[in-house]
Amino acid sequence: MNQPLSYWQTFSIVLMRDLKVAVRNKGDVFNPLIFFVIVITLFPLGIGPEGNTLTRIAPGIIWVAALLSALLSLERLFKNDYSDGSLEQMLLSPQPLFIMVFAKVLAHWILTGIPIILAAPLLALLLQLETNAYGAMLATLALGTPILSLIGAIGVALTVGIKKGGVLLSLLILPLYIPVLIFATGAIEAAALGLPYSGHLAIIAALLVGALTLAPFAIGAALRVSTN
Amino acid sequence: MNQPLSYWQTFSIVLMRDLKVAVRNKGDVFNPLIFFVIVITLFPLGIGPEGNTLTRIAPGIIWVAALLSALLSLERLFKNDYSDGSLEQMLLSPQPLFIMVFAKVLAHWILTGIPIILAAPLLALLLQLETNAYGAMLATLALGTPILSLIGAIGVALTVGIKKGGVLLSLLILPLYIPVLIFATGAIEAAALGLPYSGHLAIIAALLVGALTLAPFAIGAALRVSTN
Amino acid sequence: MSDLLLSADQLTCIREDRILFDQLSFEVTAGELIQVEGPNGAGKTSLLRILAGLSRPYDGRVNYKQQDITQVREEFYNDLTFIGHLAGVKSELSAEQNLAFNLQLQNDDTTGLEQALDQVNLTGFEHAPAAFLSAGQNRRIALARLWQSHSKIWILDEPFTAIDKTGVEKLERLFIHHIDNGGCVILTSHQDIQIGAQRLKRITLDYNFE
Amino acid sequence: MSDLLLSADQLTCIREDRILFDQLSFEVTAGELIQVEGPNGAGKTSLLRILAGLSRPYDGRVNYKQQDITQVREEFYNDLTFIGHLAGVKSELSAEQNLAFNLQLQNDDTTGLEQALDQVNLTGFEHAPAAFLSAGQNRRIALARLWQSHSKIWILDEPFTAIDKTGVEKLERLFIHHIDNGGCVILTSHQDIQIGAQRLKRITLDYNFE
Amino acid sequence: MHFANFNDFIDMGGYAFFVWLSYGCAFFLIISLTVVSVRRRKSLLREIQSKQQRDEKLKQLRKGKNSNEPKT
């Protein structure tokens, strides 16, 4: 028997494996981003190209699109692992579950959250977002998208054993996303009007800290239940 | 050997089976609808409750939500059948493939399109859609949602053998959905301004006829390729 | 040969730049039971899927009664029953519903479902959704079809997987009955088949490393 | 008994209102090879999953070295290797990556991956994504782990599925080696096991229709 | 020559940023696509070669093994 792994080793092994899988599936790396872009372009097409209206609703659109693209990519977080049996193997491992889960969620965020944050300025340009709102948009995305991944993972963990998948999942987690949505768009709108928005950011940061500490345990417990 | 089945029998056998499966998975029946409702309620939350803006953008939001909820439920059209091997059995059946495919698409529309059409008036109320646009909204949804199912099915058929699934699918088919989106929202906006909109409807109807005749064959061809 | 059912004509299969088999030709006539043998990864599944028309060979063709199967797809599929690694059983539907659907698709007789399910020891489980059944019971739902099948050509990829011993014996008896009645069976299995050697024809695939 | 590894204490399993087994108790000591037998649907998989702590029994408990497994999860899982119906192989990763990951999770030795893969005849396929391998080769990736495993308790659900004959023999030799070294193996299989009857202990499950 | 001197040419009548951005991006994208395509050929050939060599090696290996097997 080898030396048992340290927490940090376990964490990085799982993280690297998930990233490797995503890179092999080349699409996994770019697709959430492309979905984000496409959803954002749907809105001007549906609403009409008038600049004023777009500027008004740009923060909302960007955040709704971020939310939906996190949602759509969530399935892959545990579903594939479940259906090929490797989730079972993780549950049977002597390593602490919450660490493995946390690594998986981080991998998800790296693959969906970060690209969205990087692409957002360009899309904000397309939607003609107020120039002084860019900073707020980036800050809310940076703090908010990890929350989306963490909370989303709870939902996926709960539904992983169920065939229905996709749509049930959205029903479970979209309501939980609403606070993030409200505070984030609130912050961007405040910034667009030149008002201070650090209060909103503080609340989102608090949500993030809460999610970081509680979600991994909730996810672990949910996995044990739903693979029973 | 029994009498070979008539086209109509094949069609109804496949249709009934898909409906049965959906009813057993109770969620399948309600989830697309609930997703539609949730996405629509996200917008007032993200944009702010101001009546004027909402009225302006209501047609766009309703249609974008319809599009996304069709998209999210599309996966189930062939994916489950593929992974349990029953798609293979259908491809090996002496019955004509395009009829079976057509029945499956119809089942999808019954389970996603119709509930959306039924729920739309209520949601339009929430978004304060102009009163005289209700007729146009229902008409465009009735003619447009089958197109979403038909074109979407091509995308699903192409990606069914691929692990990545969800997000690649949206990249393939959302661009193809854009004409429907544009004409449909155009019709609703015209109706809101009291202008005639039968021209738009005629175009959507033409698109529907085109999709009805061409899509089943494209879907069949795509299935044979991607299950190879 | 009077009753030529299926023939493989110079089939070549290349996967990932490895030649699995090259210029493979053989014929299958009524009354034959053919076991495709070979170690794991030799290409048995690939061969069966090509024979069934599910994948295209890199080269060569498959004929049903002297005609290319892609030309006579409907007749061929009317005369073929294929059961692969995946059982084709919907876990939401009951055993009976699954069986009925599969039979209807194949133009088979759908009266007497209960007897067929009884043959595979599923009496008492007819109405439970397949998700509630064990691995072997799920395979049995797929196999029940064989008792009602009118098609001559059976292509079965590891039909004995997960099936218990009495089940295997019963299946072997059914195969003999089928070939006695002018059908043919092409199967793969890593287990030995208890059928007289004179009736069994073997096709052996091996790694093409020579 | 000196080396009591695992014991089942009055296990009851009820699925869909059917009692699969009732008050089942047994003990597994080092050096034992236990075959769980029974027809399809008897409850073998259910029993193994309960023993591994993946599902909870309706009643009763499972002890690892006299302690309830839910209390000593970490020690127990450090000493357990479970391979179920699903292989736990990611189709995107190569055989080698899969094996390394599974071993690391289990605190096993990850030097000598190549020998382990050679044992299961996967030399030459180490770097191909598992999606490109056959059914049997995928199972072999999962089984390769056993050659590197340090854990005493092996629970294997139909390990011989899809494995060819030479592979089965090799596995049997490995099992004997493992129990000779103070381990134990609990497995199910519908195939006969070629291991002397005196070394093999059987637990037979049957339909509980009485 | 339309421009009086080199500085005028670079300045592009005050539109330097936009003009050179356009030409620069176009040039960069086309050149990278070409380079990627040309390199792909070499790497493809090498991939195929290494596969062939691996197959060759395996052939030897298996032959050795098969002749050993009956003895053990």
Added chain:
Amino acid sequence: MWKWLHPYAKPERSYQLASTLLPWFSVLSITTLLIGIIWALGFAPVDYQQGESYRIIYVHVPAATLSMSVYMAMATAALVSMVWQLKLADAAAAAMAPIGAVLTTIALITGAAWGKPMWGTWWVWDARLTSELILLFLYLGIIALHNAFDDKVLAGRAAGILTLVGVVNIPIIKYSVEWWNTLHQGATISKLDKPSMSTDMLLPLLVNILGFVLMIGAITLIRFRNEVIARNAMRPWVKELIAKELK
């Protein structure tokens, strides 16, 4: 025509044909483009309305015009492969997709860089601009689908189906976007209308368009050869090729 084409349906022959054509295309395209670009940047007269910024036209228009032609060429190839079961046509279509995507990207970037000084904004939801953006998505979809399959032959066929479905949609997309845009925005951007150009402005543009066509041809040939090699890795002639080139 069919008779003439037939020998080239063999992978080896078409590989050789591509190899002989490639140097011609490369040399011609590089010279044409050099001439065109020097002419465009240094010698063409200034536009009295737009100033020097109009010189962007010399990349913008070739890229934009040809981005659509490449799609049509791909669709033709896909159709040919479907109707005549000509496997190499798939390889040609696969070779062209990334080129089309790059051209579309160039059209978008140069257009945006022109729009900022002319209209004061990088982007408006104008009909042409929007449909060009959607075209980019179509290209990306085809490329992503192609990459998603591990088997090249299957990838080609799947991408072919998508290309054909997309070609049905392109006129619809174009029409719908144009129609949609005019409804909302009475005054269209008149500068996008074709300005009646003087010949000394037009000539370098034509030279550049020709240069782009040749360049597309050259890159297509390079990529086409790769696709043929990848699809025929097991053939003896590829082995010979390897033996010859990698020593």
